[in-house]
Amino acid sequence: MSKLTRRCPRCGRADVDFVGPLCRDCYREVYGLARLPGRVDYVYCGVCGSYKLQGGWNQPAGELEESLYEYLTLLLTQKVKPTEYVEEAWIEGVELLQPFHGTGLHQVKVKVGARAGGSTIYDEVVIEVNAKPGVCPLCTAKATARGYEAIVQIRSSEGRLSPELKRSIESFLRRLDKRLSDAVVKVEERREGIDLLVYDHASARMIASKIRSAFMGKTVETYKLIGRKPDGSRKGRLTVAVRIPDIQPGELVEVGGRPTLYLARARGGGLFVDLKTGREILISADELWERGFRKLGEPAEVRRVMLLSRNGPTTVFLDSESGYTRVIELSSRDVRVYVDDFREGEEYLAYMAGRRIYIIRKAVTSQEG
């Protein structure tokens, strides 16, 4: 018997591709390319749109419909089983037959791809999806401010966060990755600083480490057992304290006993001027904490001066504190300017060290407060 005369026992056609005992079309009609569950549940959070998969919760993929498609693709890819004469089957795509309407049954068209007898064939199957809205554990924790497993305590080296530092921390927190900021169950303002109640340990450590590297901070972890989980495992609350040096660019800081001018935050630390040598130095956060530091306030060397002229090799100031009578004339080489806007007629706070003068910030006029 020749292959050419092989006919499909169901439809009688010859010259067709066969899958197992039948022609391709008959095989698809009779057996289908793959077995899929006829109905699946879809449990999703009505608040944030995340969905349940294998005991855990996945972040939403976008709109509720997109999350449903992502869920079905993940779930059905695991469940799809090729029928007897099909070598491999997979999910090509899913599509709701009517718009997503929340609770209840939905019909979804599933496009199945398969490889059989050396060629690729497709089929469409309609399954039912039973949507059940709920509230995910993270949204529950947020609603009740309970159920968090970690606290990130943000404190300053000075005991209390200064208003400037507080503002820059708040703006930093607003710019956190969504995945991390979503894990913050609650932000509590305290007299000593800011507490973040965080859903899980990993997110708390990540947030604390981001704050530490952005603000030259230091972290200390403590762990407290608070009970047992329903499965009997230990349940603990992690506290990560982040201490931040309360210093602002333009302030004088003693680091390891040496007077410095703090210029700016820099990668992993800060840029300082050693006022004894006049050199700019990069001090890492670890070094800063190791050597010890304290704010110098405004020592006697800080004077209020007015810039008179800066022509060529000499720069001339008037000493404001002497009633603008004393003239300070310096070699321009010895004038180190750390303000953006250095103009004649304006007043500045300056640190005097020997023959050098460091212009550290613009003086606040009395009208401005």
Ligand SMILES: [Zn+2]
């Ligand atoms: Zn046939």
Ligand SMILES: [Zn+2]
């Ligand atoms: Zn949720």
